[in-house]
Amino acid sequence: MITKEQIVQSLPQKGFFGHPKGLFTLFFTEFWERFSYYGMRAILLYYMYYEVSKGGLGIDEATAAxxxxIYGSLVYMSGTIGGWIADRLLGTSKTVFYGGILIMLGHIVLSFPGNIEALFISMTLIVLGTGLLKPNVSSVVGDLYADNDARRDSGFSIFYMGINLGGFLAPIIVGTLGQGYNFHLGFALAAIGMFFGLLTFILTKKKNLGLAGTQVPNPLQPEERKKVFTIFGIGALVIIAFLAVTIPAGLLTINSFTMIVSILGIVIPACYFIFMYRSPKTTEVERSRVIAYIPLFIAAVVFWAIQEQGAIILATYADKRTQLSYAGLELQSSWFQSLNPLFIIFLAPVFAWFWVKLGKRQPSTPSKFAFGLIFGGLSFLVMIIPAYVNGTESLVSPLWLVLSFFLVVIGELCLSPVGLSATTKLAPAAFSAQTMSLWFLTSAAAQAINAQLVKYYTVETEIVYFGIIGMVSIILGLILFFMAPMIKRLMKDVL
Structure with missing residues (x-):
């Protein structure tokens, strides 16, 4: 077994802004992966519902949304598979590489004119590839630093900047090419982006990463392998047989599949909570913390349900309801997807400074979650104003979308970093890694709920849609704010 000290000693410790050289490798691998993912996502909705004459697939708007x-939900769910494969079979470094290959192949499939079957093949490849790459590339970042290295938090901040830079540039570049010229050219550019990420990883990992990510922490024993692979084989055959019977018979449609995933998005986290709470490995104090975590989990699901609609409902709003000729500029509707990462880049350091400045006077974790919900709700409520004032027949100023994205990012910075921290503190010792997976399932559950919610959005229902969801979020935020003292007691001295 390779020790943490051996891993740290095996790689150059200075060379990228005073950080280990391996941070360069991982920064640009993740930058290009996020470039490809957010670039593809910025034009995917339009590709699905644009008419065939405009280069799209002509899918009904509600179905496309x-x-x-569901695509977003499955991406987050697949991270649990990627974590297991890295821990038991391949190690994080190889898992990241194979994930990148699958992602690139997924984009390549969409680079060529195809039908809805090609779309689903592409989505499957990208879902599996992102599940392999996304959680594990972050894990390798942690391997670069000794446990007591003061540069660790700063290193993750730099890495996080790479994510947001990729997310900011992709909708502008891929969106311009995809919407302005040809969707398939946009998808091809996303594939090229992932290729650059893989190239960076392959060419620099031996020199920069050393032993980081090469170890399999909990490898399958020979006697386990046969059993596990048999279970996987039987499971795959059952799924293939199920699809072979239900699809031709018309029993498994797009709508029925989205309903199944929506149910799983709720059931899987619920089973996680029940299992952790009832486990004999969980102490009484830890059970109290699990109970305290439940309202935080629900709050996060509600918030992400709003935040993730930025790429669905607000993307449709940008395309159908927004003036795209503004201040002498010709805008693409996909460009608005760059607002979220742009605001995070500028506001994240401000929030980090603000919490440090407040010190012990800063709000408690439940209160920060409450503020996140309130700002998330406000981001939807402001979208009522242009429709209420001018009706839904006229196009609105793009500044309304800018304001909405700005408000939801304030909510995100109140909730997301705090949620990651709270998850590590409230997790039962026996389930620390699995509880982190549970946090990422907040996004999966949110998207699973969205798969049903977004069907109700139309221009006619616009005011009601934004109003109800916005008010529900604000009311839940206020309830959580008043529950904060009780939740803090259940957290048992965790701040």
């Missing part, structure tokens, strides 16, 4: 939500 539902597919987008």
């Amino acid at each position: 539902s597919i987008m939500a």
Whole structure:
């Protein structure tokens, strides 16, 4: 077994802004992966519902929105598979590489004119590839630093900047090419982006990463392998047989599949909570913390349900309801997807400074979650104003979308970093890694709920849609704010 000290000693410790050289490798691998993912996502909805004459697939708008939500849900769910494969079979470094290959192949499939079957093949490859790559590339970042290395938090901040830079540039570049010229050219550019990420990883990992990510922490024993692979084989055959019977018979449709995933998005986290709470490995104090975590989990699901609609409902709003000729500029509707990462880049350091400045006077974790919900709700409520004032027949100023994205990012910065921290603190010792997976399932559950919600959005229902969801979020935020003292007691001295 390779020790943490051996891993740290095996790689150059200075060379990228005073950080280990391996951070360069992982920064640009993740930058290009996020470039490809957010670039593809920025034009995917339009590709699905644009008419065939405009280069799209001509899918019904509500169905296309539902597919987008399910796609997002499955991306987050697949991270649990990627974590298991890295821990038991391949190690994080190889898992990241194979994930990148699958993602690139998924984009290549969409680079050529095809039908809805090609779309689903592409989505499957990208879902599996992202599940392999996304959680594990972050894990390798952690391997670069000794446990007591003061540069660790700063290193993750730099890495996080790479994610947001990729997310900011992709909709502008891929969106311009995809919407302005040809969707398939946009998808090809996303494939090229992932190729650059893989090239960076392959050419620099031996020199920069050393032993980081090469170890399999909990490898399958020979006697386990046969059993596990047999279970996987039987499971795969059952799924193939199920699809072979239900699809031709018309029993498994897009709508029925989205409903199945929506149910799983709720059931899987619920089973996680029940299992952890009832486990004999969980102490009484830890059970109290699990109970405290439940309202935080629900709050996060509600918030992400709003935030993730930025790529679905607000993307449709940008395309159908927004003036795209503004201040002498010709805008693409896909460009609005760059607002979220742009605001995070500028506001994240401000929030980090603000919490440090407040010190012990800063709000408690439940209160920060409450503020996140309130700002998330406000981001939807402001979208009522242009429709209420001018009706839904006229196009609105793009500044309304800018304001909405700005408000939801404030909510995100109140909730997301705090949620990651709270998850590590409230997790039962026996389930620390699995509880982190549970946190990422907040996004999966949110998207699973969205798959049903987004069907109700139309221009006619616009005011009601934004109003109800916005008010529900604000009311839940206020309830959580008043529950904060009780939740803090259940957290048992965890701040």
